[in-house]
Amino acid sequence: GQQLNQSPQSMFIQEGEDVSMNCTSSSIFNTWLWYKQDPGEGPVLLIALYKAGELTSNGRLTAQFGITRKDSFLNISASIPSDVGIYFCAGPQGGSEKLVFGKGTKLTVNP
Amino acid sequence: DGGITQSPKYLFRKEGQNVTLSCEQNLNHDAMYWYRQDPGQGLRLIYYSQIVNDFQKGDIAEGYSVSREKKESFPLTVTSAQKNPTAFYLCASSIGLGVIYEQYFGPGTRLTVT
Numbered sequence: 465g466q467q468l469n470q471s472p473q474s475m476f477i478q479e480g481e482d483v484s485m486n487c488t489s490s491s492i493f494n495t496w497l498w499y500k501q502d503p504g505e506g507p508v509l510l511i512a513l514y515k516a517g518e519l520t521s522n523g524r525l526t527a528q529f530g531i532t533r534k535d536s537f538l539n540i541s542a543s544i545p546s547d548v549g550i551y552f553c554a555g556p557q558g559g560s561e562k563l564v565f566g567k568g569t570k571l572t573v574n575p
Numbered sequence: 576d577g578g579i580t581q582s583p584k585y586l587f588r589k590e591g592q593n594v595t596l597s598c599e600q601n602l603n604h605d606a607m608y609w610y611r612q613d614p615g616q617g618l619r620l621i622y623y624s625q626i627v628n629d630f631q632k633g634d635i636a637e638g639y640s641v642s643r644e645k646k647e648s649f650p651l652t653v654t655s656a657q658k659n660p661t662a663f664y665l666c667a668s669s670i671g672l673g674v675i676y677e678q679y680f681g682p683g684t685r686l687t688v689t
Contacts, residue, residue, distance in 0.1 A: 495676045497676065497677060497678075499680075504663075504683070504685070505682055505683065506579075506581075506665050506667075506680035506681050506682050506683045507618075507665070507680050508680070509677055509678075509679060512676075512677050552617065552618070554678075555676075556676045561606055561623075561625065561669060561671060561673060561676060562608075562620060562623060562633065563620075563676060563678060565617040565618045566617055567615070567616060567617040568617060
């Protein structure tokens with residue numbers, strides 16, 4: 465089946481630094497979704513991308529839908545302690561409404 | 576406020592007992608989903624339902640059962656046949672139009688079976 469590979473698996477950064485993470489697949493996706501999960505909570509949708517090449521921002525977060533449609537990127541600018549959590553990418557499987565999820569990038573921000 | 580509620584937040588059961596996890600949404604969404612999350616893992620789909628009185632198996636349905644008698648509710652039963660039931664369970668919903676894939680999650684239920 466389709467798989468999403470996220471990198472890096474974990475990141476340790478200082479408050480104020482910018483962060484970049486990505487999600488890649490060997491298959492084409494028509495939609496990319498980025499979620500953030502705080503410890504012990506459900507994932508929260510951050511950004512949804514529906515068009516190749518699309519660049520969408522949500523506050524300090526910016527996500528891009530790769531031109532090849534096989535990857536997506538999430539950037540966080542000027543990180544703050546509350547950015548700590550696990551960031552997941554997801555996309556619909558084979559055009560169905562089922563989503564496939566990456567294994568996540570765990571972000572730690574040191575004050 | 577619209578949203579998804581899951582109860583309880585923490586659930587403890589003895590091995591061999593069935594247990595039912597609750598999921599309710601007031602977003603008027605047609606589609607609902609159950610996922611299982613294990614430490615360091617992504618989300619794995621257990622069951623999903625696109626319409627009332629219909630549901631399909633996901634990738635790891637063995638040992639689980641669901642029902643969808645009302646649009647708002649999609650309870651999950653973890654049966655004694657599930658070999659490793661201890662996990663974090665997440666319920667989600669989406670509009671279900673087939674072109675909008677955004678799923679919205681509840682706060683989760685952590686199940687511990689001893």
